[in-house]
Amino acid sequence: MKEAKVTIDRDFSIAETDPRLFGAFVEHLGRCVYGGIYEPGHPTADERGFRRDVLELVRELAPTIIRYPGGNFVSGYNWEDGVGPVENRPRRLDLAWMSTEPNTFGTNEFMDWCQAADVEPMMAVNLGTRGPDDARRLLEYCNFPGGTELSDLRRAHGWEKPHNVRFWCLGNEMDGPWQMETKTAWEYGRIAAEAAKLMKWIDPSIELAACGSSSRNMPTFGSWEDTVLEHSFDHVEYISLHTYLNNYADDTPAFLASPDLMDSFIEEVVAIADAVAARRHSSKRIMLSFDEWNVWYRTRRKNEGRVKLGWPIAPPILEEIYNMQDALAFGGACISLLNHADRIKSACVAQLVNAIAPIMTETGGPAWRQTIFYPFKDMSTLGRGTVLQTKVDSPTYETTYYDPRGTSELRFPLPAVPYLKVSVVHNHDEDCVTIFALNRSLDESLSMKALVRGFDGLKVREAHQLRSDDLMAINTKDAPDTIKPSPLEGVEIRGEQVQARLAPASWNVIRLEVQKH
Template sequence: MTTARIAIDPNATVAPVNRRIFGSFVEHLGRCVYDGIYEPGHPTADADGFRGDVVDLVTELGTSTIRYPGGNFVSGYRWEDGVGPRENRPVRRDLAWHSLETNQVGVDEFAKWCKLTGSEMMMAVNLGTRGVLEALDLLEYTNHPSGTALSDQRIANGAPEPYGISMWCLGNEMDGPWQVGAMSADDYGKLAARTASAMKMVDPKLELVVCGSSSSSMPTFGDWERTVLEHSFDSVDYISCHAYYQERDGDLGSFLASSLNMEYFIRTVVAAADHVQHKRHSDKQIQLSFDEWNVWYLDEWNAIEGTIEEWAYAPRLIEDVYSVADAVVFGNLLMTLLKHSDRVGSASLAQLVNVIAPIMTEPGGGAWRQTTFFPFSVTSRLASGVVLAPRIEVATYTTKVHGDAPLVDSVATYDAEAGTAAVFLVNRHQDEAITVTVDVSALGVGSIVEANGIHDEDVYAKNTIDDRERVGLVANESASLADGSLTITLPPVSWTAVALGA
């Protein structure tokens, strides 16, 4: 049997656990908003039309910052369409997804929904078809207390208190030819710099996210980041990263090692940002906002895209149904974001409901958890204190895409004040269980609070509309702790979390 040894040192601190790592993303795309978070007339809907069953699941999921309203959608969005009396709001064509947008949910409604879920709102501004003035107008509407035209308009619309939005995205994926208003790095960098500078004239404490590459496979990857930051460095705080992963051509081994690509993405963007920092002889360090990440079967979407009815209202778009294997990779990606908490200051799981999402709904019906729900909810609940980088000794296997990959991956968190720790582990072996011995003697913990994970004899088992609880958390009864040594056997193709206490 394959074995692994892991040592956890409380001095091997990466950074404090940042709750913004557990962010998500709500875009006006498909049924994410309409039939997702918002469905007037649903049995659980409140007076504002928000589904209570979805609010409960989002709360259980443990999301923090929610990015809104896009995504590709934002590059054609007029925020003014979504405020004021609903009966006066225009219906518009959304060029990003070739759908109809009724604007029944806008910034005021979404701010109310964020309060219901205890989430922080992260707002994106349109730099595809709009610019500096529109961004300043939206900032005034949302954040100015009163006494100006737009702040008084917000008050008249039923929101007497400003929203105090601190994180703002300066457009979305402006390097992508699919983006409305896409532009070169030089042109975008100049526009982002002007917009950021103007917004910081209003409030220098704002945290601004400039667009990085929309994937590491873009031909301009790396150079895009350098060029954009050379223009905008002084006025922005974050640069965005977007990455999606899928199993291709039955190559499960490469898919299970997808986090190695995320590692490469992070290292490359950090290098580009630090290059600009050193070139400017600056003490300022740019953080990463990994504000789109997930498993997404993009090849399948591309195959059916041309068959979807255009200009439909809330069409069923990109409603991937996730397997156990998807959840294992998903959990590993979240572990990787935690591992890089020193530079990844924010992250957004894309998306939250129905669209490549951990939560699914049916109109007038129920809501349920996808397999990916579980690694996110458990990690969000257990991770506290500081992130620790484990030392891992384990054999590797060879992948077609990523080269050699360790059979086991791990990250840990440690809360010295509470006397608790959590160890997150992945077994990438497709056939064998792996017994792992974890040295936690330096942490001063003496008991296993819980040990749960995701695995199944059928790695492609899913929670579907007809079988909504086929996959769930499974207790790992093999876990034991004695003399500062945690021993646990990880099933093949599995994600596991162990909580430790005094």
């Protein structure tokens, strides 16, 4: 059996996790909205058309903030189409997903849904086909109390009180050629700075995220962030990151190593943001908003998985079915986010329901949890608190991760991937220490010995694992519990040392209670 050692000390921390680290994403894409969170006539629908069964699963998943309405969709979206009497709202062609948008669900319905789900709204503005003035108009509609044309329009539409949206995204993936009205870094940087300026003149309390490059593999990556922040540094608080882990090469060890590239991506963007600050002799630090992340590859590569002919309403697209190995890679990404809590203050798993999502539904039928549901739930419910530094001494393996970019192939050598990937969080309010541990060995158990210093009288409150002998196993409508957590037996505490045997290819959570004397 392989053995890994972890050293943890109460006095050596990374940062407190920001509540917004545990966010998700709802876009007008496929069945995420229509047939997902919103389905009038469904047996569980409330009077507003919100699916109660989905709401129950969302509350269990426990996201804290939801990004809306896109995504690619937002770059062609007229927010005015989605407010006012539903019978007067226009149908539009959505060029992002080649669908027809009925606009029966819009800004105000989303705000009501957020309240029902007990989550904070995160709004994106269209800086593709529209610009700064339209952004400030939407902000005024949402946040200004009353007495102006747009605030009074909201009140006339039935929402007397302002929505008070605090977090705003300045467009989406504006360097992507797939984006409506793609821009150069210089063009976007100027527009983002002007939109931010106008929006903060109306509401100085808001926080803004400028678009980073669409992915680490874009030709624009690096120079894009540098130029955009050079323009917008004084006006924004965040730069965004997007990444989707894949297994195109059908190489499970490389797939499970891919979250380590996510670590590198984060650290590179931090370095770029801090370089901009250094040139300006500024003590301000731009934080990171990882507002799109997930595992996604099956429905991503072929056009038939992304588009249905005939401009349908809410077509079943991007409905990635996640298996056990996807959940393991996903758990690794959760650990990467936690371990960078000092700079990642917001993150959104993309997406929430049906489209590359932890929750699946059948239109008119049931809802169920996908395999990736469980690592996110663990992170969101047990990852609140102070992330502690960890020193990991683990056996390693070598692999190469494959990631396509258009017609070219990118390969990332990973010479020393630790079999154990781990994060540790101390919750002060409950005085608990939670260890999140991923064993990436496919065929051997891993003996983990964690030296936890500075906590007296630890005892195991709860321990569970997510694993299966079949890494291809999935959850379905008819078998929704094929993959679900099971108890992790045999966790022992000997003084300051916690010992556990982690099964091959397993996601593990050990929650330790600090004894009060």
